[in-house]
Amino acid sequence: MSGESGIKRAISSMLYGNRLTVVIRILLGAMLVFSGSLKIVDPEAFGRVIARYDILPEALIAYAALMVPALEFMVGLSLLIGCKVRASAFIAVLLMAVFLVFISVNMARDRRFDCGCFNVGILGLDFAETVGPWLAIRNVLFITGFALVFRARRHLFSLEHYIEKSRLKNLEKTKYE
Amino acid sequence: MRLLKDIISIVVVAGTVSVVINLFNPHGFVLVSRSSLDQRRIVPISAEEAMIKYDADMAVFIDAREKAEYDYAHIRGAVNIPVSDAAAKQGTDEKFSFLDRSAEVVVYCDGPGCGASESMAKLFLDRGYRRNVYIIQKGFPEWELREYPVERGE
Numbered sequence: 001m002s003g004e005s006g007i008k009r010a011i012s013s014m015l016y017g018n019r020l021t022v023v024i025r026i027l028l029g030a031m032l033v034f035s036g037s038l039k040i041v042d043p044e045a046f047g048r049v050i051a052r053y054d055i056l057p058e059a060l061i062a063y064a065a066l067m068v069p070a071l072e073f074m075v076g077l078s079l080l081i082g083c084k085v086r087a088s089a090f091i092a093v094l095l096m097a098v099f100l101v102f103i104s105v106n107m108a109r110d111r112r113f114d115c116g117c118f119n120v121g122i123l124g125l126d127f128a129e130t131v132g133p134w135l136a137i138r139n140v141l142f143i144t145g146f147a148l149v150f151r152a153r154r155h156l157f158s159l160e161h162y163i164e165k166s167r168l169k170n171l172e173k174t175k176y177e
Numbered sequence: 178m179r180l181l182k183d184i185i186s187i188v189v190v191a192g193t194v195s196v197v198i199n200l201f202n203p204h205g206f207v208l209v210s211r212s213s214l215d216q217r218r219i220v221p222i223s224a225e226e227a228m229i230k231y232d233a234d235m236a237v238f239i240d241a242r243e244k245a246e247y248d249y250a251h252i253r254g255a256v257n258i259p260v261s262d263a264a265a266k267q268g269t270d271e272k273f274s275f276l277d278r279s280a281e282v283v284v285y286c287d288g289p290g291c292g293a294s295e296s297m298a299k300l301f302l303d304r305g306y307r308r309n310v311y312i313i314q315k316g317f318p319e320w321e322l323r324e325y326p327v328e329r330g331e
Binding site for chain 1: 183184186187188190191192194195199204208
């Protein structure tokens with residue numbers, strides 16, 4: 001009985017925003033900064049990756065190849081430092097959902113190719129991830145993580161939290177003066 | 178409401194950053210307008226490449242020269258649509274019905290400098306033709322020189 005209520009308590013504390021949500025936020029934010037910055041330096045290569053999925057019309061590929069890495073980087077940075085966390089998490093959920101659609105459509109077409117998720121070739125690493133169920137599951141996990149961060153009300157160790165705390169402190173100070 | 182404002186501001190900043198980075202990036206994209214994209218759909222080919230399409234029977238050949246020149250000699254099976262005539266009839270002619278079919282379109286005129294093929298190709302794209310338009314770069318003289326099938330008038 002007490003175990004069950006313990007789990008419940010853990011879940012509600014996570015939904016409110018505890019240290020675990022902070023870890024998730026920072027890890028996912030760092031991941032987005034990493035993948036965004038690798039793609040931002042070579043939009044042409046990322047354009048070829050998008051074209052490989054064969055979903056977007058050719059005219060839009062250039063814009064997507066420019067916009068997606070910049071968004072990933074910005075959103076990742078905001079999550080990492082904890083500024084505009086809810087908006088960033090929301091955009092991240094949308095981005096991941098779009099990636100999931102792209103992956104699922106190509107799985108349904110029975111196509112298997114390097115997903116180009118992190119563009120690590122630029123670092124001289126030979127590491128390829130193939131489009132497949134594992135990738136889809138990973139994306140669902142990412143979506144869950146970002147959704148959790150979006151849902152959380154309190155973000156410890158964040159710029160927002162720090163600003164709010166100092167505002168309240170000042171408020172209290174002025175109250176007794 | 179505040180959430181929406183934050184989302185928009187992040188998207189706008191990311192968009193601006195991406196465009197600025199693209200400007201200075203050697204691996205960046207050349208962001209082009211629709212009309213220059215259309216321009217890229219006009220593909221110059223050699224008579225030899227045109228012959229491959231001719232042999233495979235996969236293309237409609239359009240002769241963009243004047244009727245007198247066409248009557249004198251033309252690629253066997255080619256349709257004559259003089260560019261001046263085509264421009265006049267734009268929007269009405271059933272001669273253009275081939276544009277709706279899946280065949281490729283190869284246009285030719287009298288040589289590299291004649292310009293009629295290109296104006297014709299632009300006309301097709303303006304009419305909403307969505308595929309590449311091929312033009313024989315050196316025109317009918319090259320085709321004739323290589324002794325590919327030609328039909329001559331009496």
